[in-house]
Amino acid sequence: MTAADSHDIIRVQGARENNLKDVSVELPKRRLTVFTGVSGSGKSSLVFGTIAAESQRMINETYSAFVQGFMPSLARPDVDVLEGLTTAIIVDQERMGANARSTVGTVTDANAMLRILFSRLGQPHIGSPQAFSFNIPSVSGRGAITVGGKTEKREFTQLGGMCPRCEGMGAVSDIDLAQLFDDSKSLQEGAITIPGYTADGWGVRIIANSGFVPGDKPIRDFTEQERQDFLYKEPVKVKIEGINLTYEGLVPKVQKSMLSKDVNAMQPHIRAFVERAVTFTTCPECEGTRLSEGARASKIAGISIADACAMQITDLSDWVRGLDEPSVAPLLKNLQHLLDSFVDIGLGYLSLDRPSGTLSGGEAQRTKMIRHLGSSLTDITYVFDEPTVGLHPHDIQRMNELLIQLRDKGNTVLVVEHKPEAIAIADHVVDLGPRAGSEGGQVVFEGSVDELRASGTLTGRHLDDRARLKEQVRSATGALEVRGASEHNLQGVDVDIPLGVLVVVTGVAGSGKSSLIHGSIAPRDGVVAVDQGAIRGSRRSNPATYTGLLEPIRKAFAKANGVKPALFSANSEGACPNCNGAGVIYTDLGVMAGVSTVCEVCEGRRFDDSVLEYTFGGRDISQVLAMPVTEAEGFFAAGDAKLPAAHAILKRLSDVGLGYLTIGQPLTTLSGGERQRLKLATHMAEKGGVYVLDEPTTGLHLADVEQLLGLLDRLVDAGKSVIVIEHHQAVMAHADWIIDLGPGAGHDGGRLVFEGTPADLVAARSTLTGEHLARYVGA
Numbered sequence: 193m194t195a196a197d198s199h200d201i202i203r204v205q206g207a208r209e210n211n212l213k214d215v216s217v218e219l220p221k222r223r224l225t226v227f228t229g230v231s232g233s234g235k236s237s238l239v240f241g242t243i244a245a246e247s248q249r250m251i252n253e254t255y256s257a258f259v260q261g262f263m264p265s266l267a268r269p270d271v272d273v274l275e276g277l278t279t280a281i282i283v284d285q286e287r288m289g290a291n292a293r294s295t296v297g298t299v300t301d302a303n304a305m306l307r308i309l310f311s312r313l314g315q316p317h318i319g320s321p322q323a324f325s326f327n328i329p330s331v332s333g334r335g336a337i338t339v340g341g342k343t344e345k346r347e348f349t350q351l352g353g354m355c356p357r358c359e360g361m362g363a364v365s366d367i368d369l370a371q372l373f374d375d376s377k378s379l380q381e382g383a384i385t386i387p388g389y390t391a392d393g394w395g396v397r398i399i400a401n402s403g404f405v406p407g408d409k410p411i412r413d414f415t416e417q418e419r420q421d422f423l424y425k426e427p428v429k430v431k432i433e434g435i436n437l438t439y440e441g442l443v444p445k446v447q448k449s450m451l452s453k454d455v456n457a458m459q460p461h462i463r464a465f466v467e468r469a470v471t472f473t474t475c476p477e478c479e480g481t482r483l484s485e486g487a488r489a490s491k492i493a494g495i496s497i498a499d500a501c502a503m504q505i506t507d508l509s510d511w512v513r514g515l516d517e518p519s520v521a522p523l524l525k526n527l528q529h530l531l532d533s534f535v536d537i538g539l540g541y542l543s544l545d546r547p548s549g550t551l552s553g554g555e556a557q558r559t560k561m562i563r564h565l566g567s568s569l570t571d572i573t574y575v576f577d578e579p580t581v582g583l584h585p586h587d588i589q590r591m592n593e594l595l596i597q598l599r600d601k602g603n604t605v606l607v608v609e610h611k612p613e614a615i616a617i618a619d620h621v622v623d624l625g626p627r628a629g630s631e632g633g634q635v636v637f638e639g640s641v642d643e644l645r646a647s648g649t650l651t652g653r654h655l656d657d658r659a660r661l662k663e664q665v666r667s668a669t670g671a672l673e674v675r676g677a678s679e680h681n682l683q684g685v686d687v688d689i690p691l692g693v694l695v696v697v698t699g700v701a702g703s704g705k706s707s708l709i710h711g712s713i714a715p716r717d718g719v720v721a722v723d724q725g726a727i728r729g730s731r732r733s734n735p736a737t738y739t740g741l742l743e744p745i746r747k748a749f750a751k752a753n754g755v756k757p758a759l760f761s762a763n764s765e766g767a768c769p770n771c772n773g774a775g776v777i778y779t780d781l782g783v784m785a786g787v788s789t790v791c792e793v794c795e796g797r798r799f800d801d802s803v804l805e806y807t808f809g810g811r812d813i814s815q816v817l818a819m820p821v822t823e824a825e826g827f828f829a830a831g832d833a834k835l836p837a838a839h840a841i842l843k844r845l846s847d848v849g850l851g852y853l854t855i856g857q858p859l860t861t862l863s864g865g866e867r868q869r870l871k872l873a874t875h876m877a878e879k880g881g882v883y884v885l886d887e888p889t890t891g892l893h894l895a896d897v898e899q900l901l902g903l904l905d906r907l908v909d910a911g912k913s914v915i916v917i918e919h920h921q922a923v924m925a926h927a928d929w930i931i932d933l934g935p936g937a938g939h940d941g942g943r944l945v946f947e948g949t950p951a952d953l954v955a956a957r958s959t960l961t962g963e964h965l966a967r968y969v970g971a
Contacts, residue, residue: 206272232628247280297544314490326482328352358475371469541702541938554582629852654894693928702937720880768794809833817856865891
């Protein structure tokens with residue numbers, strides 16, 4: 193064997209990223225390695241934060257300094273040795289960019305291929321591929337240009353496919369003016385009710401001093417011209433208090449600053465305003481297709497590009513297969529392969545015009561996988577973050593085959609996973625633990641799946657767990673009626689969802705579960721919905737700021753010491769002046785990776801020394817923020833530091849299984865499962881009788897699922913109604929009532945195929961869910 197053949201392992205030595213404690217592992221190349229362990233044990237820190245991050249950083253360093261200047265600079269992970277790395281491709285669960293113009297077709301290149309196809313074969317022929325793009329407007333212009341003393345006349349035209357009425361958005365917005373201002377007041381009295389506009393703020397000062405509208409007259413007394421200028425005036429330059437500024441009517445200003453952004457990405461108070469003030473209706477001109485009349489008129493075999501994008505991908509794939517045009521054969525072959533990949537990966541129920549921001553985490557991850565399935569590259573390291581998320585047990589088998597296919601092509605596949613069905617196919621398992629947070633970060637087992645079973649680690653012990661069906665189910669206290677639900681693929685579903693019990697909604701991916709619950713139940717009064725949307729927060733955000741826990745703590749410190757609360761915020765007056773409350777100093781080295789060093793003045797504590805002299809219950813503010821949730825819960829429960837408001841929040845964090853987190857830990861270091869449970873803990877404070885949870889077992893270890901079920905039981909026993917959309921069989925077995933949708937996905941789904949108790953579902957075995965649940969409980 194030559195030296196070249198000996199590189200068959202990836203060697204990690206001394207990894208200390210986040211909570212890892214000098215971890216050393218050797219991972220076999222061209223094999224499928226699964227990383228297991230409780231949520232927060234350090235799996236992501238090892239796989240994503242160390243191995244994948246260093247691989248990406250080293251690839252970036254092969255580019256010239258000029259190119260690197262345009263790329264995000266990545267810091268070197270905290271590890272002693274990393275050997276045998278290969279190019280890493282990360283397929284994570286981050287939601288796709290929720291840009292309002294982004295669709296399934298635009299993120300996967302399917303639209304690009306369809307546009308070329310229609311520009312070649314469409315009749316009547318209307319122009320280049322740009323003429324079929326809803327992101328390109330039609331423009332024309334003419335003018336004169338002088339070059340070297342010689343003047344030439346030039347004309348410019350560009351034919352785009354954008355619908356001129358809705359500008360390619362598919363929907364037009366109507367603004368309810370009553371939500372923008374109170375017409376009984378003047379501007380100086382605070383008539384404008386838009387978030388961010390105060391009576392003495394710059395926005396209002398510009399309007400009041402522009403000379404177009406009076407600041408001291410109630411809006412209802414404006415003349416017709418003043419009202420027109422106030423609401424709709426085109427941008428015009430004005431000089432106010434010696435500064436050159438632009439004055440613009442209120443409606444176009446709101447449209448530019450708020451309506452052009454994706455609603456889901458907004459801060460909660462702005463989102464609430466937009467949802468109140470704006471009604472979105474389907475564009476009457478393009479009927480929601482986003483395309484101009486010309487683009488819709490050009491057809492191939494009677495189908496326009498708008499029809500093609502609206503088809504379910506399984507149908508579109510069949511249509512493309514029926515096109516026999518030698519002149520575009522290579523294009524048809526590539527398009528066919530792409531569409532077949534969608535079907536193979538279980539996403540055949542989507543359509544290309546589906547906005548990418550509406551995909552669930554699991555759907556987004558599988559959409560990203562598509563571009564790698566047909567790749568002829570080998571010796572790549574593919575890194576997956578829980579690829580089974582959002583998959584029905586029936587679909588997990590399919591996902592397993594794809595992972596094995598990638599491995600068999602000669603690639604190294606690293607998978608972070610909790611589902612026993614997915615762990616079963618591993619060639620090699622690395623189990624991290626023994627617990628989470630500061631009690632984790634160690635390798636507790638390495639070896640095969642059979643050895644894991646016999647190892648006695650937490651994962652090993654729970655690997656063969658099987659839930660039992662409940663012997664007694666609770667009785668409903670009422671029902672939420674849903675009649676004729678037809679959102680997305682739902683086919684006029686009528687169902688009564690029982691109240692006062694634990695209801696689990698099941699069905700294969702794409703069967704219509706989210707459409708039914710989020711479309712018909714979540715918008716109702718008294719319903720608290722916890723979805724899988726990402727938590728937004730910077731590296732300065734932590735569980736204390738996110739849950740509102742810091743507020744009572746700051747006030748208690750201020751009261752005990754007779755000073756103001758702002759001193760006890762690292763984002764306000766109490767911040768260390770050297771690092772501005774970040775705890776670390778970031779040094780930007782241009783094209784090189786930036787360096788962060790612990791602030792030598794506050795030693796990472798983030799507060800000014802003078803603030804740390806104030807104590808409450810014998811601790812300073814930095815010591816309180818360094819406490820784990822369980823310790824803080826005891827600290828604020830009794831004695832000098834008794835603080836019921838803080839204790840209630842900490843109790844909820846403990847209930848959802850986050851007792852090990854320190855309350856000042858940056859949100860950016862939390863795993864996906866931890867973030868969802870943090871969100872759940874926050875929503876548990878809301879006054880609502882019905883809780884809707886969307887796959888709460890995401891990112892949860894087998895051992896943590898039991899704790900979650902205990903939490904759901906406590907909620908129901910406290911008189912709440914809990915509706916859970918879930919694929920995990922342990923949760924199904926624990927339900928009082930199951931609503932199963934199907935029988936398939938897309939237009940093959942959207943129907944109610946079963947409603948009743950889990951025992952009846954298992955006995956009937958009439959649906960896919962029933963068969964898998966029966967197998968799971970050993971019936």
